[in-house]
Amino acid sequence: MKREAEVPRSALHADPAEDARDLRRLERTWSPERGLWGWLTSVDHKSIARRYVATALVSFVLAGINALVMRVQLARPESHVLGPDAYNQYFTTHGTAMMFLFAVPIMEAVGIYFVPLMVGTRNVAFPRLNALGYWTFLVATIFLWASFYANVGPDAGWTAYVPLSGPQFSPGKRVDTWAQMITFTEVSALIGAVEIITTAFKQRAPGMSLNRIPLFVWAEVVTAFMILFAMSTIATASMMLAMDRLIGTHFFNPAEGGDALLWQHLFWFFGHPEVYIIFIPATGMVSAMLPAFTRRPVFGYTAIVLSLIGTGFIGFGLWVHHMFATAVPWLGSSFFTASSVMIAVPSGIQVLCWIATVWDGRPRLATPMLFILGFLVLFVIGGLTGVMIASVPFDLQMHDTFFVVAHFHYVLIGGAVFPLFGAFYYWFPKVTGRMLGERLGKWNFWLFFAGMNVTFFPMHFLGLLGMPRRVYTYSPDLGWGPLNMTATVGAFVIALSVLVFFANVARSLARGAPAGDDPWGADSLEWATASPPPPYNFRYPPVVQGRAALWSRTPDAPVVTGLRTDKPEILMTTLLDAEPESRHVHPQPTIWPLVTAIGLSVLLLSLIYTPWGLIWGAAAVSIGLIGWGWPDHHRGARLEERG
């Protein structure tokens, strides 16, 4: 143990040589190890978040290809591109991958990247756990797509309604694949939620009291809380389904007192909040981007925060509106209609605040701003159709039809993917150090906006004309052909716009304009460091002087010094006022999260085939956890050496 005086600590140096030495030591302390080993052992939130985003985008593309093939099948009546068995795997995998492998993880991944930067800290709260979350997610992704391409993909719908998904009507392992994949992704989502909450609660820069937390961070925190409750529910439900299939329990088997509707209650108690788990971070992105493109703070900070929290609560109170056709009692359904209508209020408040921000600002129509404006229009359309189907009578007609397909694609693509693409354009310079091209960006936006409307607006009519969803074919006599053809054309326009996006990314990575620290003149802390940020994020943890951290910063830019540079130390602050409270040494890069994830894979995958997988798997996981938990104390911190 070194004596206190010898401990190297960050300080402001007048001497450039000393300053450089200090910086080198900080870099050495925080840098990951080199090469493949370094890649496998990294615990840096930025590199893990980048992998999350990349993996989720792979699923986005593959699930998008599924959608295109389905649209080709439906373009004309009675076509034979896909048979029913293949079609059912295509749409189930499309929905499952888009929800569990793309939307939720990518929203959390952006949080894992930017929450630490926005609150001015150096890493997420539990870096090794974060790595475990990613590896688990990667296994889930590989697992689902491998099953799909091996023609054993899940085929009971992303909702996996029992008894169809039960042992009697779905023999084979397709549904088990689905159930275990759900458990995997939920492990990863839950880990992400714990990371985000703890990071935002305990690691904020001094001065960032509750009322100065950036809206994006608020959105991620509210989402994380929803994830804790919702994802635990679906993980439990999917385990119950797996047990029904593997060891003969009867939770959902009506013949032995089980209940088919129990599954629906559990599924939608998760499934409805799920929509907000995807949508709320997207609203956070909108609130994060708007100041830079309107050159003013977002109007109505407090109203927006309260709306987010309100949405989080009400989001758990409307699951039964997915079950109106199962004949829930009148009184119950009225309650759920009322809550489903009322959740439009907090969303409406946010929309009005954003429009007010644009109205009173000086808008700059760069690509991220276009995506925000597109989002506002599309989301309002999706929200209005949402209020329509909150009504029991309306829903009884339109439930499980293409009207609903149109509705939730307006909400999910318009409400979440548009802000996400805006965020790609906005934060790409921070992550890579290079700007995305504006010209291609505008093509990307307009093609996406047009394609979105051409694809999904006609689906409202298809629903009204009686077309149910999840059908692999339809009769020419029903007159749905032209609208379906239109939708298919639109789907290819969307695909083209996504291609333009990837072309833009490739071009920028090769020869994009250098971004500099703060290309947009934005207001939050991630722009106070280099692009891309160094492994330690900030040379000196910043001190926050106002809600718009960078705009309110005084010219002499206050910082925190005195953190050790020879250990990965972070500053912890109090929950409410973000007063400095303690220093915390972060873990070093380690292989054990990967080993644990492999153990977890053994556990969950073997459970598809035999209950004894529980024993083998528990042993495999234990190996990882023991290696993880055993202290490595290469710093000589052992109490008993000190005597």
Next chain:
Amino acid sequence: MTLPLRARRWAAAAALLPLAACDQRVQSALDPAGPQAERIRRLMVMSIWIAAPIAVAVTAAVVWAALRGRDSAHVPETPRADRRMAATVAGLVAATVVVLFVWMISDFSAIRSLSKLDGRPLAVTLVGHQWWWEVQYHDSVASHQLTTANEIHIPVGRPVLVTLESRDVIHSFWVPRLHGKRDLIPGYTNRIWLRADKPGAFRGQCAEFCGQQHANMALWVIAEPQARFDAWYRAQLQPAAAPADSTRIAGQKAFLGNSCVMCHTIRGTPTGGRNGPDLTHLGGRRTLAAGTLPNTPGHLGGWVVDPQGIKPGTTMPPNNLRPDELRALIAYLEGLK
């Protein structure tokens, strides 16, 4: 003269493109034939009339907001301007709440008028199977009870109380021109009230994903004047007529001598299979295989020989029949009016 005519047609077609199915509305929720579907249509139209102006207004506001201040010189942010904006936003939020409240009240009043119909109902039980519909008519007289499949005949103007059950997975009964949908859930017994106020054939389709052939699980509701319904009912109660000519006799023999009898019943013959639709009066139905094919001799032959090719996954096995056997079987089955 042909050219302008064709041009006119094209113009009309283009104008109606979004609703090109106007003349094919056998399954359209926009073309109600009963009181409930009509009530819901009114609610839907009202909702669209509320929503459309809001969507237009928001779009206009977004576009205008984005364009008005663009490239302008510095707009001073005064606390006063922000206060004025706060008042505007608060007013719009209040307006939103009021609109939503009114909207919700109209929803509730619509629910109330849907739950029950007056009058002594015709009682029908609909049992969902993968992937067809079993239809049972109840009567206090046991000999007046009737089982048929994939077609529900009802008298015009009389309420019908349909009891919904399932033997396998969840299905959903949905005839958009009469009413919204209601699920058939194993372990539960659901009910739905219907009434057709005009005669006609209304197509319905399973609306809850139920496995491989969910897409081909349709049914027809045929509403007829009471007298015609009664006649139909009396005819249905009769067992199948004994085949009169030699082809049909051979057809019946083929039916009884093959695996058909494992699953199907033809009343009046020694058959009792319950796994598939009752075929006693198959010849009188509009479609085959739950709305998959029109009921013609050609389609019937194709269906008997190669059901898996037509409806992959269906529980009906393929049948290896000699050509003359098949011809006779078709003649026999089509003769079961």
Next chain:
Amino acid sequence: MSAPRTVYDASALPEVVYGSKSLAFWGTLGFMVVEGTTLAILASSYVFLWSNFDRWPPAGTSPPSLLVPTISMLFLLASNLPARQLAKAARAKDLRACKRWLVACTLCSAGWIVLRLLEFRSLNTRWDDNAYGSAVWALAFAHFTLLAVEMAETLLFTLVFLTGHAEEKHFPDIVDDVVYWVFVTVVWVPCWFLLFVLPRLI
């Protein structure tokens, strides 16, 4: 950007903090929420399925015996006494007391496991008998896994401490471990009531 100036020197801040000041506490809390939700969902499913039966346990299934489950539940609660001593020792950074109470707690948690295994036998039903059996077993087994995890964690700490690998940062970790200990033991009380008492009352 002009030259930054120091406004806060963090060098004097403590490195080892306890309770809600420590990161691990929040992580533990997060996982308690997850596991609490899991148990709540299983308990709700139990009640939901109950409504499908006239008699609960259903006719033909004998009710679970009360004796062993009650002893087991009381033992869970009693095990909080040594756990409390352990937390006290950890807060006082008393290495020797920590070792002593860690061993005691590990033995206690082994006792939980043994009692729970006996308890499974006194459920008088199998998970594949009917929906009742499934619901009972799911709740009891889910909680059993929490007990096993807590036992494993305590055992790991015990080994680290007994082999002389303890570091100062482990003291707050032990306090968090005890927080989780309290959670897994107390959370069983409503479950016990639901599985063993309520069906007798109604």
